[in-house]
Amino acid sequence: MHSHSIDDHSRNIRVAFIGLGERGQKALRLMLDIEGVAVAALCDLSADHVEAARASLGAFFAPRCFDGADAYLDLCHASGVDLVYLCSDWDSHARIALEAMRSGKDVAVEVPAAMTLEDIRALVAVSEETGRRCFMLENVCFEQQVIDAIDAIRRGDIGELVHAEGCYYHHLGDRWNPWRLEINRRLRGDLYPTHELGPICMAMDIGRSDRLQTLVSMDTAALTGPVIYKDHAREEAPDFQNGDHTTTLIRTARGRTILLKHDVLTAQPYQRELLFIGTQGSIRLCDTGHASHEAMTQTMNRHLIDSLRTGSPLAISVRDMATWCAAIPLSRLSIERHFAPVDYPDFYA
Numbered sequence: 001m002h003s004h005s006i007d008d009h010s011r012n013i014r015v016a017f018i019g020l021g022e023r024g025q026k027a028l029r030l031m032l033d034i035e036g037v038a039v040a041a042l043c044d045l046s047a048d049h050v051e052a053a054r055a056s057l058g059a060f061f062a063p064r065c066f067d068g069a070d071a072y073l074d075l076c077h078a079s080g081v082d083l084v085y086l087c088s089d090w091d092s093h094a095r096i097a098l099e100a101m102r103s104g105k106d107v108a109v110e111v112p113a114a115m116t117l118e119d120i121r122a123l124v125a126v127s128e129e130t131g132r133r134c135f136m137l138e139n140v141c142f143e144q145q146v147i148d149a150i151d152a153i154r155r156g157d158i159g160e161l162v163h164a165e166g167c168y169y170h171h172l173g174d175r176w177n178p179w180r181l182e183i184n185r186r187l188r189g190d191l192y193p194t195h196e197l198g199p200i201c202m203a204m205d206i207g208r209s210d211r212l213q214t215l216v217s218m219d220t221a222a223l224t225g226p227v228i229y230k231d232h233a234r235e236e237a238p239d240f241q242n243g244d245h246t247t248t249l250i251r252t253a254r255g256r257t258i259l260l261k262h263d264v265l266t267a268q269p270y271q272r273e274l275l276f277i278g279t280q281g282s283i284r285l286c287d288t289g290h291a292s293h294e295a296m297t298q299t300m301n302r303h304l305i306d307s308l309r310t311g312s313p314l315a316i317s318v319r320d321m322a323t324w325c326a327a328i329p330l331s332r333l334s335i336e337r338h339f340a341p342v343d344y345p346d347f348y349a
Contacts, residue, residue, distance in 0.1 A: 016041035019088030094119035158278030166196020189332035219243030
């Protein structure tokens with residue numbers, strides 16, 4: 001990938017935000033705390049969302065504003081933007097990120113960056129062809145306890161790492177967005193694996209000294225999804241696809257294993273955990289709450305802005321993004337093949 005940096009390190013990084021719902025508004029607020037950032041543009045399907053975001057800026061910034069179904073095209077082609085910060089719905093991530101990079105913008109895209117192998121490969125290809133950064137906003141990799149655990153593993157504190165597990169249980173309750181509900185209605189598999197898989201791949205040095213080789217996934221019946229869909233969408237969903245609980249097992253080329261567990265449907269307490277097992281010990285991490293979420297997001301954002309200003313490498317490369325996101329379509333493929341093992345593509349080759 002071609003390395004590039006902002007020509008004048010003293011000037012602001014001009015950031016455009018696309019997707020100004022709950023996540024986008026929070027991202028905008030947090031980015032304002034970082035020195036050297038200018039809000040250049042705001043974009044959303046909803047004019048009300050754009051206006052709410054613009055009003056929150058006060059008189060300090062006067063961003064260009066875009067709204068409507070194709071407004072992202074105008075923003076991507078606009079001048080005066082260095083970085084597109086993308087917090088729209090999952091289905092639109094790859095399409096908008098590709099447009100932005102082809103228009104000469106760097107991209108920071110919320111997780112998951114892409115949900116199909118075709119889109120994942122396209123993001124890698126276009127990023128490398130254009131020399132534009134494509135950074136997935138996987139903030140868990142920047143959580144202090146995760147950073148400390150990876151450092152301990154690399155020091156050999158638990159011997160040689162042989163197995164890791166990641167758990168994401170998040171009963172969404174009344175927080176279901178219509179688009180997220182539709183994705184779960186339409187697709188089976190682990191639809192949100194990167195909070196766990198990203199840190200695990202970093203700890204296992206995936207893409208450097210090891211690679212993911214084989215994946216097998218299995219899900220339960222879709223019992224809760226149709227009930228939730230009827231409650232929120234006011235219609236029956238006999239074709240609801242995503243099972244209540246999805247379990248995925250991955251084996252690496254060096255013979256290590258990874259276990260991922262995903263459940264956003266059943267009524268159980270929120271749980272995000274990581275477990276690393278080595279030949280001489282183990283490390284278990286649990287989500288420490290809202291304050292930690294904001295802190296790790298700010299650590300991530302500062303890293304991103306610093307990388308753009310100096311041209312230094314990003315902690316999460318576009319090939320890392322591809323590898324972590326690929327668990328989504330591969331888990332679906334394994335399930336559709338009656339829970340058969342599937343080969344994991346080597347995006348680093």
